Amino acid sequence: MSAAGDHDVPRRGRLPGGLTLRAMTPNAITTAALCSGLTGIRFAVTAASGTDPVLVAEDWRKAVAAVILAGLLDGIDGRIARLLKAQSRFGAELDSLADNVSFGVAPALILFLWSLQEAPRIGWFAALAVAIACALRLARFNAQIDVEHQPHKSAGFLTGIPAPVAAGLAFLPMYLWIATNDPVFRLPIVVGPWLVLIAFLMISNIATLSWTSLRPRRSVRLELIALVGLVTVALLTEPWLTLVGICVVYVLFLPVGFIRYAKVKRQRGANVRSELLPPA
Secondary structure (H helix, E strand, O other): OOOOHHHHHOOEEEEEOOEEEHHHHHHHHHHHHHHHHHHHHHHHHHHHHHHHHHHHHHHHHHHHEEEEEEEEHHHHHHHHHHHOOOOOOOHHHHHHHHHHHHHHHHHHHHHHOOOHHOOOHHHHHHHHHHHHHHHHHHHHHHHOOOOOOHHHHHHEEEEEEOHHHHHHHHHHHHHHHHOOHHHHHOOOOHHHHHHHHHHHHOOOOOEEEEEHHHHOHHHHHHHHHHHHHHHHHHHHHHHHHHHHHHHOOOOOOHHHHHHHHHHHHHHHHHHHHHHHOOOO
16 A cells, blocks of 8 residues: 555645635735725614614714724734735735725715715715725726836835725714714715815825834934823723824825925935936
């Protein structure tokens, strides 16, 4: 009898087919983000058809919180993939598809059911603007994955507003409504133009700040650490007002990213011209 079993026994620590748990972890987190975004839609549908004001308000909060949770999960799946050295093209494609649902389709449907359905024709176009802009942004990102030279990325900046950030900004009227209970923030004339603006910023070519472009001086690093701690406490005690503050700060920093990139672009142009000039 031949010892055929030596090569047929799978290695320990691997699933049949050679897929390791290490490779599955980032994709599992991405799938969890997708499920969280879809659950936000479910809470919004329940809220839109509910009759008890207390339960309806709670479901709207849950809908927003589900999308925010999807954003947090989206922020760590790529980092975990790099940490575990488990990057793959499959993971990149899954991440884009999940982002399109969680940060494009989910915010559009939630905000339509919450406010824009009172003006269904114009409101639906505003909701579509966010969903379409998110899909176009992700398609542009995928198309440029293999492009070696990307001016904004090579300088440490992003092009337009990232999809998770855009979803968080899109909910700004909802944060204000939950925090103040003022019906003016729920009016379609307020929510619709805001969504169109967010959609434009998502697909624009405006340079925006990324984590790599934020390099605080050593003299203020302890203060920044303390600030992060205070913001965390604020999110736990007054989450909706804190989210409003975060949105306002991000919007105020948009011109900073534009100005800083313009400065980097001028410096690069000066360096290129100096290299082209003949030596004296």
